[in-house]
Amino acid sequence: MPIKRRHxxxxxxxxxxxxxxxxxxxxxxxxxxxxxxxxxxKTPPAVAAPADPRDIxxxxxxxxxxxxxxxxxxxxxxxxxxxxxxxxxxGKLFWYRIAAHNQGILVPDPNSLCDPSWRIRLNSRAQVxxxxxxxxxWYEENHDARLIHMNxxxxxxxxxxxxxxxxxxxxxxxxxxxxxxxxxxxxxxxAGSPESAKAxxxxxxxxxxxxxxxDVTTVDDPVMYAHPxxxxxxxxxxxxxGDFDEEVCENDIDTTGTGPLVPxx
Amino acid sequence: MKxxxxxxxxxxxxxxxxxxxxxxxxxxxxxWRPIGLGRQILTVDGQSPPLLPGVRKAVPDDNEHNSCAxxxxxxxxxxxxSFLIVERPYQALxxxxxxxxxxxxxxxxxxxxxDPTFMGYSLGHWEGDTLVVETGTFNTETTLDRAGxxxxxxxxxxxxxxxxxxxxLIDLMTVxxxxxxxxxxxxxxxxxRQPGMRIEEDACPDRIAATPHSG
Numbered sequence: 001m002p003i004k005r006r007h008x009x010x011x012x013x014x015x016x017x018x019x020x021x022x023x024x025x026x027x028x029x030x031x032x033x034x035x036x037x038x039x040x041x042k043t044p045p046a047v048a049a050p051a052d053p054r055d056i057x058x059x060x061x062x063x064x065x066x067x068x069x070x071x072x073x074x075x076x077x078x079x080x081x082x083x084x085x086x087x088x089x090x091g092k093l094f095w096y097r098i099a100a101h102n103q104g105i106l107v108p109d110p111n112s113l114c115d116p117s118w119r120i121r122l123n124s125r126a127q128v129x130x131x132x133x134x135x136x137x138w139y140e141e142n143h144d145a146r147l148i149h150m151n152x153x154x155x156x157x158x159x160x161x162x163x164x165x166x167x168x169x170x171x172x173x174x175x176x177x178x179x180x181x182x183x184x185x186x187x188x189x190x191a192g193s194p195e196s197a198k199a200x201x202x203x204x205x206x207x208x209x210x211x212x213x214x215d216v217t218t219v220d221d222p223v224m225y226a227h228p229x230x231x232x233x234x235x236x237x238x239x240x241x242g243d244f245d246e247e248v249c250e251n252d253i254d255t256t257g258t259g260p261l262v263p264x265x
Numbered sequence: 266m267k268x269x270x271x272x273x274x275x276x277x278x279x280x281x282x283x284x285x286x287x288x289x290x291x292x293x294x295x296x297w298r299p300i301g302l303g304r305q306i307l308t309v310d311g312q313s314p315p316l317l318p319g320v321r322k323a324v325p326d327d328n329e330h331n332s333c334a335x336x337x338x339x340x341x342x343x344x345x346x347s348f349l350i351v352e353r354p355y356q357a358l359x360x361x362x363x364x365x366x367x368x369x370x371x372x373x374x375x376x377x378x379x380d381p382t383f384m385g386y387s388l389g390h391w392e393g394d395t396l397v398v399e400t401g402t403f404n405t406e407t408t409l410d411r412a413g414x415x416x417x418x419x420x421x422x423x424x425x426x427x428x429x430x431x432x433x434l435i436d437l438m439t440v441x442x443x444x445x446x447x448x449x450x451x452x453x454x455x456x457x458r459q460p461g462m463r464i465e466e467d468a469c470p471d472r473i474a475a476t477p478h479s480g
Contacts, residue, residue, distance in 0.1 A: 057353075114333065115468045116365065129351045129358060131294060136351055138358070143367055145360050147349070147464060161466035 030099035033068060033081055033191070049211025049237045053173040056207055057130040060235035067190035072216070074229030084231075090194050090224030097192030109187045116144045116162035118186050118195065126235065135168060135175070148177050160197055162186045175205040188219065196223035211237025290391045291428045293357065296464060297456035298347040305412035306339065308450045314414055314440065315447040323413035331476070333469035335366055335383035337407025338400060338422065339438060342454055344411075349464050357389060357396065364469045370398050381418060383407055398424040409440070417444035432458040 049058065068083065075082040086094055100107045111117035124141040135148040148168040158165045158181035165181035184197035199221035206214050213235035220228040304325065308314060316322070326332070336344055346362030359368035370389040379386050381404035389398040400422040409416055423439040436454040440446065 110468075113470050115470055116466055129353055131351065131353075134294070134351065136358070136360070138360070138367070143365050145365065145367075149463070155463070159465060162468060163466060165463075 030102050031095060032102055033078070033083070033098065049207075053207050054170060054175075055130065056128050056135075056175065056205070056213060058128055058211060059238040060126045060128065060213060061238065062124055062126055062233060062235050069189045069191075069193050069231045071229040071231050073218075074227060084188075084193050084219070084229050085226040086193075087222070087224055087226050090196075090221075093194040093224070094192050097187075101192075107192070109190075109192070110162060110185055111142060111187075114142065115185070117142065118163060118188055125238075148175075154178070154180060160184070164199075164201070173206065175203075177203040177205065179203070194224045195219075196221050198223045213237070290396070291394050292352055293350045293396065293426065293428070293434060294352045296347050296349050296459040296462050297434055298459055299342045300455055300457050302343055302454070304343065304410060306343075306410040306414050306452055309437075309453050314409070314450055314452075316415075317445060317447055320415060320445055323408050323415050325411060325413045327411065331473065333364060333473060335364065335407070337383045337403065337409075338368060338385050339452075339454070340407055340410055341366060341368075341384070346467065347459055347462070347464060357398075360464065362464050362467050364467055368400075370396075381405075385420075385422070392425075394427055396424075396426040398422075398426065400424070415445055416440075416442050419444045429455075432460075434458070 068081075070082045071084055074085060076085045077083075084090075084094075097107050109117070124139045126140070127136075127138045129136040129138065133150050135150060137146040137148065139145070144163065146163050146166055148166045150168050152167050154165050154167055160181055160183035162183055162185060164179040166177050166179040168175055168177040170176070179201045180199070182195055182197050182199050184195065184199075186195045187193060188195050199219065201220070202218045204216045204218075208214060214232060215235065216230055216232045218228055218230040219225065306314060341348075341361055341363060344361075344363040348359050348361040348363075351358045351360065353372075355372050357370040357372065359370070361367065366384065368384050368387060370387040372389050375386055375388050379402050381402050383404060383406065385400040386402045387398050387400040389396055391397070401420065403416065403418060403420045405416070405418050407416070408414055419442050421441040423441070425437045427435055429435050434456040436456065437451060438454065439449055439451050441449040
């Protein structure tokens with residue numbers, strides 16, 4: 001199946017992969033997770049943030065602890081690393097993606113194809129706009145926006161999507177966001193943790209000192225994972241007037257490429 | 266003296282009411298859909314925009330079937346789908362269904378260093394019940410509509426947005442581009458509120474791939 005369109009970074013990575021000595025890959029075990037531990041979180045300088053713990057409006061830098069989700073609850077140990085508790089189906093997809101990467105084969109993910117993606121939350125600037133009825137998580141990368149409909153129920157009929165349908169409410173000073181209605185095409189992280197259409201994600205978002213946001217996400221996806229697990233990420237507050245780049249991924253897409261797409265297992 | 270005091274209090278109260286009115290404005294927050302648009306942008310008199318002699322129109326195209334290129338402003342209004350306005354004191358954010366594109370109207374000041382963009386940079390302020398938005402710093406990779414009406418890097422838009430009624434938003438837009446048009450001209454957009462609706466996610470690559478004639 002040809003790839004109709006690709007982000008330019010796909011081609012760049014493909015070129016680098018093609019030029020790289022094969023021994024580089026030969027030296028990497030197909031199940032190695034070493035390529036996904038490269039982020040060193042940086043803490044931006046603290047700025048004054050509104051004191052109201054329910055006021056989360058502002059600009060943020062989302063800082064992950066890694067490019068592979070390391071659960072803080074419900075994870076499993078794999079060679080000294082905590083990874084999500086994949087089911088047989090989820091593990092098959094995940095380890096396929098890891099092995100492909102370690103062998104220099106690129107498996108396009110939604111984000112690199114300019115489709116919406118949950119994983120944009122990792123290492124992207126984001127703006128939060130907050131009204132009593134709607135909270136918007138708006139991301140610079142891929143110009144994605146998550147809309148949190150406050151104090152509402154999910155619609156009875158949800159059109160499946162990459163980012164799903166989100167509703168929220170406050171429990172004390174914790175913003176609880178419930179998301180369902182995924183289309184099953186997305187990845188949860190850069191490494192390739194999969195997500196099925198049955199996924200149910202619940203975030204518990206709290207504001208701490210300096211406006212720092214902690215988002216603990218619990219993933220309940222009986223198709224891809226053996227049991228629910230939770231991971232956390234931190235968002236660092238910046239003033240709201242900061243600029244966003246007009247990052248239009250689609251304008252860099254090549255509409256003529258017909259390179260090989262490695263099918264999933 | 267007592268009556269003078271009462272009159273003074275009334276005057277102060279009236280002043281406060283007047284001040285409050287001056288500082289409040291309509292809330293455009295919500296989902297809106299353009300109505301009554303064809304393929305070509307027209308002046309408020311229903312005429313074609315006054316192109317300078319020698320300025321040629323671009324080839325008309327239907328973007329949504331063959332390209333994920335950003336359509337720019339105001340062409341974005343001619344594309345399918347609704348858009349969400351989120352109005353805040355420091356900015357008005359327009360989130361479009363189409364390709365999940367956005368217009369960010371800064372209400373305080375523009376960022377310090379800006380480069381030309383597809384959607385342009387917008388600075389807004391309120392004049393009574395009207396949101397006035399001035400937009401410039403466009404690149405030249407877009408057209409004004411789906412009929413190929415061109416523009417240059419000198420394009421400047423001034424929009425006056427106001428509610429005609431609670432469910433109808435009017436956008437009276439003045440188009441200035443001395444490299445493209447004989448004179449400034451005005452066009453008018455009308456948007457209808459979509460109560461109870463939610464914005465739909467548009468994944469352009471998927472949409473193009475699903476188009477039978479693509480590839």
